[in-house]
Amino acid sequence: MIKKNKTALITGPTSGIGLELAYLFARDNINLVLASRNKKLLLEIKKDISKKFNVIVNIFPVDLSQKGSSRKIYNYCNRKKIKIEYLVNNAGFGKYGLFSESSLKLDQEMINLNITSLTELTKLFVIKMRKRGFGKILNIASTASFQPGPYMSVYSATKSYVASFSEAIAEELKNSGVSVTTLCPGPTISGFQKRAGFKDDARMYGSFTIVDSKQVAKFGYNKMMNNNRLVIYGLINKMSVFFVKFLPSNFKTYLVKKVYNYYH
Numbered sequence: 001m002i003k004k005n006k007t008a009l010i011t012g013p014t015s016g017i018g019l020e021l022a023y024l025f026a027r028d029n030i031n032l033v034l035a036s037r038n039k040k041l042l043l044e045i046k047k048d049i050s051k052k053f054n055v056i057v058n059i060f061p062v063d064l065s066q067k068g069s070s071r072k073i074y075n076y077c078n079r080k081k082i083k084i085e086y087l088v089n090n091a092g093f094g095k096y097g098l099f100s101e102s103s104l105k106l107d108q109e110m111i112n113l114n115i116t117s118l119t120e121l122t123k124l125f126v127i128k129m130r131k132r133g134f135g136k137i138l139n140i141a142s143t144a145s146f147q148p149g150p151y152m153s154v155y156s157a158t159k160s161y162v163a164s165f166s167e168a169i170a171e172e173l174k175n176s177g178v179s180v181t182t183l184c185p186g187p188t189i190s191g192f193q194k195r196a197g198f199k200d201d202a203r204m205y206g207s208f209t210i211v212d213s214k215q216v217a218k219f220g221y222n223k224m225m226n227n228n229r230l231v232i233y234g235l236i237n238k239m240s241v242f243f244v245k246f247l248p249s250n251f252k253t254y255l256v257k258k259v260y261n262y263y264h
């Protein structure tokens, strides 16, 4: 009997961590459903992966900050009879700036993408995963999940939500065959910095704490396959998440403000 490939749905696979994850799944003969806004890039990635690996690549161009977009992906998978065994909620963005001066529309889009679409996709797909007794969910949070982030206030708060929500449902799903892994990267080279409005210069890219997307993706992928729960990439990031717990809240928040300011 021919063994049927499993399928992974990845949001935000056109750049950075999501792009690297797409190649990791394909390398392991896992079919793909790739969902993000840029259709041209999705087509190019589909072409390249299909050429290199023996997997089926489906693309679904969609803006996940728009209402109803998660349902559209879910309906597409149902229509094509695609079972999703792996769900990667990776698409996300942040924006540097004072909350009192930022665009409300942009803040809403960030919340819709980083929180709402992640929650909806998890809800829609986890039901069948649980019934089948198999599924792996990888939600991308951040080291920003663990403290308030002045100048990145909405972004940091969305990532706190991702970590809290994901850990909670991981516990609910214990022994169900469905695992939920929360990946917390620190600064990672990707399209993130440009969209967030950080300087694209040596200060950012010369920093010893910044790593490339490939390393982070590989780490997260292996941890998800291993059913780990909350995982932080890199020793320095792990240590900083550990030590900030012991700092007084005001001081911790002040320090984060200084760090974001430095990179802007």
Ligand SMILES: NC(=O)c1ccc[n+]([C@@H]2O[C@H](COP(=O)([O-])OP(=O)(O)OC[C@H]3O[C@@H](n4cnc5c(N)ncnc54)[C@H](OP(=O)(O)O)[C@@H]3O)[C@@H](O)[C@H]2O)c1
Binding pocket: 011, 012, 013, 014, 015, 016, 017, 018, 035, 036, 037, 038, 039, 041, 062, 063, 064, 065, 090, 091, 092, 093, 094, 113, 140, 141, 142, 143, 184, 185, 186, 187, 188, 189, 190, 191, 192, 193, 195, 213
């Ligand atoms: N890079 C870092 O320093 C860092 C640190 C911690 C956590 N993270 C998190 O890691 C995740 C991946 O980010 P990255 O660093 O790889 O950034 P990236 O290179 O900017 O990739 C973001 C991906 O999300 C997609 N996306 C953005 N807006 C979207 C929307 N409205 N609808 C659908 N897709 C959308 C983009 O594709 P399209 O443009 O095609 O839509 C792209 O594929 C994010 O959740 C981010 O918050 C990043």
